[in-house]
Amino acid sequence: MSAVIKTEGLTKRYHRNVALSDCTLEIPEGHVVGLVGPNGSGKSTLLNLAVGLLRPSEGSIEVFGERPAAGPDQLRRVGFVAQDTPTYSGLSVHDHLRFGEHTNPRWDASLAQRRVEQLGLDLRRRAGRLSGGQRAQLALTVAIAKRPDLLVLDEPVASLDPLARREFLQILMETVAEHSVSVILSSHLVADVERVCDYLVILASSKVQLSGEVEDLLSTHHRLIGPRDPVSDLSNTQVVIESRHTDRQSTLLVRSDGPIVDPQWIVEAATLEDIVLAYMGQGKRSPLDSDVA
């Protein structure tokens, strides 16, 4: 399978601040990718690089094997819903659909029309007078009706209330199922990602901490609970990602390809949230363990 996004040593600096540092990543086609990380970890930067709104300071990024925004054809293959879902506040919903039609050769007018009807958006209403959820839906409609091969969404639900958030993600999933489009969406909420994504990329401290299919991540990560100061060390195929200690017991998050058979540990399946939090933490304070009293 070919890569949707492939980066090599990708670095982006704003003046002296490093937003993304030496990021090497390959995301295969046909996934709904969740890009998670704390605020300021470089999620937006990575996505803006992927759609060609930013240029790398160093390294390279390719989308479908080409430099982002290299030409009209490349632009056509990638749909983008930017953070805060910008729309032209003075233009009506109908104007936005016309805008999409005028600027995209593969525009699917009937799909756009259908979606707007489904959402119950008034065609004459100006985008500036829509609610946050409606505006996000409008932006998503424009991105979807473009019929892209990759849909990039930058914190699409961050400003939405829980109901609007669920609706948005649901419609997104329907679209993915219907049109076999790859998706990459960023969020700082694991719950959103868990609901829709089958591939995960964790960014923290401007570096990629982990990437892989959700299923694989879940099967290779374990939560170990056992006595403090265990007698035997873990084998070297097992990597401790995070460890927390109380006076008497330790909780470890461990990556291991094989099953862990060690009587001194209680082995539990790690949740996605466990994994995400552990890797985010790893980015912050690499070798040191945190003690929880």
Place this chain on the structure above:
Amino acid sequence: MIWLAWRQFRVQAAVGLFVLIVFAALFGVTHSHVLHLYNTAVKPCGKVGDCHSVTNAFLNHYDFYEHLVQFSIAAPALIGAFWGAPLVAREFESGTIRLTWTQSEMRVKWLAAKLAVAGAASAIFVGLFSLMATWWSSSWDQVNGDPYSTFDVRNIVPVGYALFAFALGVALGVLIKRTLPAMAATFVTYGVVRVFYNLHIRPHLMSPLTSTTKFYAPFAGGAGPAFNGPPLREALIVSNTTLNKAGKVIGQNGGIGANGEFNFSLPNKVGGHAYFDGVGRCPNAFPATARPPVGTEIHSGPGPATVKAMNTCINSFHLTSVLKYQPLDRYWTFQWYELGSYLILAALLSVFSFWWVRRR
């Protein structure tokens, strides 16, 4: 993309159209009155004799004219600030640039469409306005008889200013990415460029003609001409220097010294010597009646005997006036040259905007 550019611009276009209609109405309503006044008062006065008071009254009759001139000067700057600067800056500010630049058309095409629509509107707006203003003022200009004094607000040059101001606004918007600062920067930069051009470039677009005359006292009465100015009132004066006998420049602007002053210091007591300020001591005696109250200087209104003494004094120094000027028959050449230079500036600024947008 043209569609989007037009859709976004149409409110501003409507405002522009409204302003044009208001001015057209004002021009239309007042023009017949101006013409009537000209035909009944100014035109026949030539046959009767003294036209001076009539023409002055005619020129001063219109307050509207003053406002018209002010608007003519401001219009290109307003276009630059209100049509040019927000064109791209507002898209950055509201984040819609991220929507537009990620559709299937190249951003260069997007900028080209925006520039074409709003740029054409700027040229048409100012072009039509200048056409109306030139038409309305034709009789006024004829009476005024100094075409270079209204050079910037007539005929074709305003179109060049408008396109320059517009392209400047766009470029500054692209660079600054925020609407208000870009607008302010456009105003200031436009003003500076225009002033610089008027003072330092326009007079030298072609090498000026030179007229050398004897230096005369710049006041009426007595001997000599009434005015020590240019031989042609309609000319664009490049410089008017005063030279002494040795050929050294001792004065500007038709007078003595850097500011072109013309003063005599009269003696405090009868029989003393007067000084021609900045030149030297007068060899001749001044009449007793020339002596004003102690310590004051004469600027105007000296009596005939005093004027005679002053002229004698001036003549004794053998001063010359060197006038460099652009004659009236170069007016249209200058209009085209100036239009051309501002169009070139506009083109360069647009190239910069394209380059910057592509490179990001």
